[in-house]
């Protein structure tokens with residue numbers, strides 16, 4: 001497409017799950033790909049560390065080794081606590097997904113994925129911050145990026161340029177390159193905020209991921225309901241990931257004091273977990289969850305957005321790893337189709353398949369998710385659902401499939417077909 005010497009076929013900004021997946025698949029498809037990551041591994045990422053079957057399916061597809069001896073904790077499903085009920089919802093056995101989820105601390109998870117991409121053939125440059133896009137003056141297309149590495153003594157290195165016809169923005173919620181190209185987040189789409197920390201716990205190898213739909217500020221009979229929902233995800237290595245969050249149907253900042261909420265919740269959490277100050281490992285840290293494709297277009301002028309950069313976290317359950325891995329795969333596939341086209345018209349046409357593919361997979365589902373967030377924003381609705389919904393097994397099986405994105409897009413049982421039908425009844429997000 002261009003006569004200027006290229007450093008790579010594709011540049012990927014960020015080596016989180018979405019960027020590493022893109023790097024892995026591009027390398028597998030025989031392309032020259034450079035993944036630029038501002039941190040050096042291992043690095044932390046504020047997250048619940050939970051992997052639903054959709055994420056596990058993507059990891060299996062990538063060929064990531066997941067030996068339990070290497071800290072890959074398998075779980076059977078979700079234990080939901082609320083409204084005086086406690087129910088267990090096993091991950092269903094289905095055609096497309098394995099019937100188990102997993103959990104792994106992001107400190108090691110992200111490094112495993114990045115090294116996997118590297119082993120496949122992607123060039124990984126750690127300690128390299130992408131500072132700006134390089135644009136073609138006439139067309140405004142991205143033709144490369146400016147990046148800054150670090151010197152051997154840790155000081156900031158010189159800024160330099162890298163050129164490639166396609167850039168994948170996988171820089172997470174900040175989406176620095178997309179923002180610099182004028183792709184702003186849509187304030188009318190849902191946004192979550194969550195905090196988490198780790199505890200040593202005797203229940204670190206509990207085989208269920210726990211979701212608490214109600215958080216109380218004291219013994220239940222004589223106390224108040226706190227805003228937000230909590231999770232307890234055992235990691236099998238002596239520790240559990242514990243967090244709470246809330247979601248709002250728009251990006252307006254919520255005024256909750258999450259750390260204080262967390263402290264109050266911990267004081268009243270079941271003793272069996274032993275969430276004592278002595279067992280707490282590290283501070284309570286917070287981060288945002290951009291949801292329901294809150295940054296679009298997902299492709300424009302040579303730039304593709306994957307993962308949190310494209311606001312891909314599910315408004316139903318706050319998960320973004322599975323969809324991020326999938327977006328990396330789809331973006332790599334689309335890029336490889338474009339790179340072999342002989343005409344500029346064919347090249348651009350091929351790249352436009354990316355947002356179409358993501359919308360086809362998640363558009364209707366995320367529109368339903370926006371309605372869901374509007375409903376549960378109202379505590380009275382949430383309380384009614386918890387009290388009267390949880391004891392109904394068939395309803396809960398349906399809700400479980402819906403909330404965990406665990407439904408079959410084609411075929412499946414009546415419930416799967418109902419979710420597909422519902423997601424087609426709303427305009428795609």
Ligand SMILES: Cc1cc2nc3c(=O)[nH]c(=O)nc-3n(C[C@H](O)[C@H](O)[C@H](O)COP(=O)(O)OP(=O)(O)OC[C@H]3O[C@@H](n4cnc5c(N)ncnc54)[C@H](O)[C@@H]3O)c2cc1C
Nearest residue numbers: 014016017018038047048050130172287307308319320321
């Ligand atoms: C508290 C909390 C709990 C969560 N729990 C879960 C959960 O249990 N399960 C789940 O599936 N999802 C969960 N999520 C969502 C999940 O963390 C994200 O959706 C996921 O990390 C998105 O992956 P990503 O690759 O798009 O972005 P990220 O994981 O954010 O990775 C982006 C990468 O880009 C790098 N980067 C950024 N800017 C630049 C730059 N300019 N130059 C170079 N590199 C750059 C960053 O260092 C980072 O490594 C949670 C989120 C939060 C906040």
